Amino acid sequence: MKKIKVGVLGATGMVGQRFIQLLSNHPWFDLSVLTASARSAGKKYREVAKWYLETPMPEEVAEMTVVDTAPDAVKKAGGTEIAFSALPAEIADVAEPEFAKAGYIVASNASSFRMEKDVPLIIPEVNHDHLELIKVQQKNRGWSGFIITNPNCSTINLVISLKPLFDEFGIKAVIVSTMQALSGAGYEGVPSMAILDNILPYISHEEEKIQTETLKLLGTYREGQIQPANIKISASCNRVFVLDGHLETVFVELKRPAKIDEVKKAFQNFNALPQKLKLPTAPIPPIVVREEIDRPQPRLDRDAGKGMAVVVGRIRKDAVFDEGIKYLALGHNTIRGAAGASVLNAELLVKQYWKAAQTI
Amino acid sequence: MKKIKVGVLGATGMVGQRFIQLLSNHPWFDLSVLTASARSAGKKYREVAKWYLETPMPEEVAEMTVVDTAPDAVKKAGGTEIAFSALPAEIADVAEPEFAKAGYIVASNASSFRMEKDVPLIIPEVNHDHLELIKVQQKNRGWSGFIITNPNCSTINLVISLKPLFDEFGIKAVIVSTMQALSGAGYEGVPSMAILDNILPYISHEEEKIQTETLKLLGTYREGQIQPANIKISASCNRVFVLDGHLETVFVELKRPAKIDEVKKAFQNFNALPQKLKLPTAPIPPIVVREEIDRPQPRLDRDAGKGMAVVVGRIRKDAVFDEGIKYLALGHNTIRGAAGASVLNAELLVKQYWKAAQTI
């Protein structure tokens, strides 16, 4: 097959680097354009990016010339069919619509358009049918391209773990307390003096994102609209001294009674579309259940499924809710929670909804 | 006044050292005996204790000769009226009753007898009237001395913060997710390789302690018995990379509606018996309310009230419960959550219930 040309918007930051790591040597995608701020445009990637990851910067990427984050500049650089966006929200606000208008498919990790009514907010294992919103979006906005988004990092892990419970037992309410990794705040986001021997019990807008995105993700597509799920949800978010991997304590009120063993089986048997389609980035299984008393742990479990699996553990009865369970859920925040989420969205799009897919 | 002679049982460990720090220069108590295992008996404290605290080992304590943890040995060393117990549970199981039988007042931080029906489990700000159980205990067991206990470190912070809510609005249910400090596990408790870039999402018996002790503490004394509080409670406990200070995210279902401002005032106006009696170790105020968006934080707030105050922050509405609020609570786990709790219990005892108190 011929590979599909893709680019990364905002390629120099933390999430941009994860995109590069995942797209370099991707079986379907050919990474051919990198954008950054105008200040960096015209320089080699090697010169403008301070590489943060433990795996080395791919040689062929290092030599690529970075272009301005603008549709024209990308076109001049050879163009792409899919533009993965690692842009900060305030830049994505303006740039992503420009790309969509210019005909690009924008697979975005930015928060800017997630909650727009005609923009699909997608986790392929959870709500692939919401991709139907693409047509609505294009019609509403008169765009030849379109934007699809993935949720916030702490939402993704949670919702993947909720999905099999939602399907099998129904969910009335969710309380979640997070312990989130430093990389979620960006490389310069948390000063070392702030977090040494410490916890930061506040992450700007994080609780709101969990509390709104979850309802859209578990909502129902009907006649051009998403009907949000009818779930009560409350979050408390904390930053801890961990490099990668968000760990969350989850308390769930189910609609129907479930034994712990049934809950465990629901997690283990969860098998969704990306797994059935064997999408390259889809983890098998999507949810890993650890049986040890003290797992999941960020350092030991965040790389499960190459960073794309959600790892759950300590599934047990909760005494507050009538049909209550509690457990822990962990996911790699910059892979499953960011760049990997966008790449999996694009893979689903290509395979399922896109004409070009037929050539794969 | 003449100072009251006190001793520390199990004086070499983490909590033992905190006892020494608090009792050295105490206005009412004269620290005159230190015990340890038979192996250490007969040696100077300086020789047998590896001192962990940032403040130096008090010179006069360093020169004290450690004796065996046995009533006879303590008597031979000059005796004490109050024996503070920092013993591990498996040793406290046997030793504490021996001391009580021999006429000592045992103010214990061990978990061994906390949930016994005739043993007072006390937080002076919360349930001082439970000291009535002393008589029951002495009668039941035929002891001339007695045992009083303080709760587990993660329970104390929580329950102090719950008390004003319980009194003013009533409480139906509590969900708590903890992020607990390393010192709670003892000096050798958590290997550095286990916690570097990591979280341990399990602490042995911690969730059970929170879920049972809270109900006894908020329970009602009537005719020689404690009627546990009728509250649903569920905990999820985690160990994080912090030296001292347990931080807890708390979700509470109240019985009666309360505005956030009313909740805040309930915390701020909370003024309990130890504060009224001006007990030397009582923090004023017992609960500190931080207004900043990102507080309390362990490193910045654990020393509030010399480590005896509970610090709360981020008080806000919770969307899951009908009359729900959520907030964060922080306390110093080896001071308010351990040694300081026992010392405050002893101060209350001396001032309120004990004949010797009249001379103070």
Next chain:
Amino acid sequence: MKKIKVGVLGATGMVGQRFIQLLSNHPWFDLSVLTASARSAGKKYREVAKWYLETPMPEEVAEMTVVDTAPDAVKKAGGTEIAFSALPAEIADVAEPEFAKAGYIVASNASSFRMEKDVPLIIPEVNHDHLELIKVQQKNRGWSGFIITNPNCSTINLVISLKPLFDEFGIKAVIVSTMQALSGAGYEGVPSMAILDNILPYISHEEEKIQTETLKLLGTYREGQIQPANIKISASCNRVFVLDGHLETVFVELKRPAKIDEVKKAFQNFNALPQKLKLPTAPIPPIVVREEIDRPQPRLDRDAGKGMAVVVGRIRKDAVFDEGIKYLALGHNTIRGAAGASVLNAELLVKQYWKAAQTI
């Protein structure tokens, strides 16, 4: 006595906060002016400073109105006799001479003028006689005030430990490898992602500062000039995950043979002018010798002498140099290594060289 009015230039940063901590309740000094950038001028200190220290912001300081960092603004605010400078070098370059010209005594922690030929670079325990340069400076520059400086944080600890060796045995060469705390880089200086599970083996200009300042400090004042010490010195500087306290491994080639016991005694007996004069901030003793095999350690020893003592340990023979010894030296980098150093300099100045001193 009447207290001497002092101010802090650049009062909102890390070092500025340490100045406030040390000057609040100082027996000789009355902290009466705080300056910051023009942007903060006119606001209360409480509003413009994010307080980083574990001890709370002093109430009376919180209410002070911050003024612009300019001689006129300070004068209008009531004036001061001594201006402590916590300014960053690029601002100190311009502002400090303006204050000196306007008649202020500037006691500076900035690096800007340390190596100027007519500016005293002072550690009171080491080279108080270099204060003679004040006259030279005033004459050269036509200033009614003057600037005195203290060394870089990693230099101070080293040189205090070298001084008794230099005096008793002579020093030919010094090799030093540092492990420096995060606070030395300022609050935002080191991102947490940079240092988690890591070491940064480079600190900008640090090695040069150690290698030049040491020679000036141990140099000889003669006829208006400092003759640098004739010592070979080489440094390698590293940043590690420690909040406060620079730990240094030191290898010294002595001129005359010395037994380990003699070296230890030289450290222990070191008693310098600030100690003889009983300056309020002078630590007694200036050098603490730890005998344990594994000390000094930053967390346990940085607060020795209220953060003003240098702690040495593991004094032993070195096999490379003919008369070689090696040891570890530790000092609190933002107290002894910064704000405390300037305050001690000012105390010495007041007591010894200044007319106003007679009234103390």
Next chain:
Amino acid sequence: MKKIKVGVLGATGMVGQRFIQLLSNHPWFDLSVLTASARSAGKKYREVAKWYLETPMPEEVAEMTVVDTAPDAVKKAGGTEIAFSALPAEIADVAEPEFAKAGYIVASNASSFRMEKDVPLIIPEVNHDHLELIKVQQKNRGWSGFIITNPNCSTINLVISLKPLFDEFGIKAVIVSTMQALSGAGYEGVPSMAILDNILPYISHEEEKIQTETLKLLGTYREGQIQPANIKISASCNRVFVLDGHLETVFVELKRPAKIDEVKKAFQNFNALPQKLKLPTAPIPPIVVREEIDRPQPRLDRDAGKGMAVVVGRIRKDAVFDEGIKYLALGHNTIRGAAGASVLNAELLVKQYWKAAQTI
């Protein structure tokens, strides 16, 4: 080719696990026996080992039955030709000679026999000719097998970096200050409370090991004996909060003048026997030179060459020694510094000195 049967003695600890990681899927070796203490014998590896590594325990290893650390037990389990030893020194003291006597080739990471006159202490890139000692050892001791050893973790990194300098310019003296990772002390070696916000400036016997092993490694084999290198060497060793990777500041006095560029080229051009023989575990290149001002860093560089390369950086002039240079050297302490070192030794042995090698 037929694979060579190998076993791991002491397979459950940190280094044992690294052996398993490196030997599982090794192209020449077939991991067929695992030993542990008698207490674990008879159980599956999965049951007795708490797996510490981020990569999962290999499935086929998990199912292997662990046997007692004794030649008979290993024989009964099917035998091996090479026994890799991850035993603690006090057990290796007794067990390794038993295995050698029983005919096994023991490739040991233990310190027990490193400095014995007839035991080869080998780094394949540095002194492969010392393998000649095997004959001496077998003759002296009447063993049909033999023991070969690799150096201490902090010595290996240092000596690999010294070797090209030693060969090209000669070395008079070396001063080294280390910042060593937690894994070097074993999983339970360093309590988290000891190292949080701290440095431990002492590692038992580490400085002695560096100071003696280096001289043997750079020594000359002649007529059945090693003549130690004539180098003065002094070390100061520290433990810091890093998971893996020992970073060392190195100051070297050369015999002949060398420009910085020449030193850099000596590192870059260093190409030794394991690389020429293309041994499976040999890193290419053995020494990686980083040009950035702030490298090597443990987290970013320890995995260079799959953890087998030594990474150097910041090569610059030193002012103390007449022909002095200084630089930083980093190596992965449990791969290049332990298990990987033993495996590379065994590969060299097989390829170069052993009859079986002819079949590979």
